[in-house]
Amino acid sequence: MQEMNFAHFHGAVPKYRNYGAIAEQGVLFITPEANAIPRRYDPFEDSQGLLLDVVRTGAAVADCDVFMDYCLSQKILPLEDVAFWRCGDFFAPNPKKAGPLVDILLDFVYRYGLPAWEPGSSVLTTYPARYGNRAMAIRQDAEDNDISHALHYELTQRACMRSKSGAIPVCSLALTLLDFYLRFMEEIDRPYFPIHNTEWGLSFEHKKTPRLTAQVYDLVTCINLAYAHLVSVQGKAVRQCKHCQTFFVAEDLRxxxxxxxxxxxxxxxxxxxxxxxxxxxxxx
Ligand SMILES: [Zn+2]
Missing domain, CATH: 1.20.5 (Single alpha-helices involved in coiled-coils or other helix-helix interfaces)
Structure with missing residues (x-):
């Protein structure tokens, strides 16, 4: 069989005109403005710009020492957003320390909207390399048998989907972008990129290369596909310049x-x- 032609993606991701950060029950959420009407846009129109903004924002999370120190002090290992339901949110109780990072995350959301935050799923990632030793030193004490926080977490997800037009906690968004940054820049060994909320179509004719098309309704999936296409199909890479520290799309992996x-x-x-x-x- 001939290779599959795998280059036809279309995004239809909802985006609102304005978003705000609102604290509720001790957790800071990013939520679309009240009564706003979403419009759809296609992140693949400028997929390189999207990937660069993803790593820039993810780098801001990785560089936010107060946030990382908090996670380490709470022994959150691995870094999982559900853990903030157990030990308490970082963002809502620390408006001054968290403010600059929240502003950077809001800038990203104004441009690209929010990823879908779905019941039953959780965001899971690790620490940036420079925190490796400190993260290794964390001993998770007795097994965490109290799972009431997980139930509360899932109920919050359901409430967000039902009544708040897709609000998500700042901690979930921060970890989502940190995970992209680590996978793209530190190349941690996790070559699995989940695909959600996508409609697939296949068109083929006798002896012609089959064409796989995707209509994607989820921002995280758009980022995964844009990255897979950049690296696998185009042979390019996202890099940070050794001299000026700018993020750029490199023609060459080296x-x-x-x-x-x-x-x-x-x-x-x-x-x-x-x-x-x-x-x-x-x-x-
Ligand atoms: Zn440079």
């Missing part, structure tokens, strides 16, 4: 710099550093 100018600048910086180190050594 690319380390956003531009020849940054490669040159980084190399001369390293040369200067080596010369300085040698002088110091020789001076001793």
């Amino acid at each position: 690319a380390e710099y956003c531009s020849p100018r940054c490669r040159g600048a980084y190399n001369s910086k390293m040369t200067r550093k080596r010369v300085k180190e040698r002088k110091l050594r020789e001076g001793q």
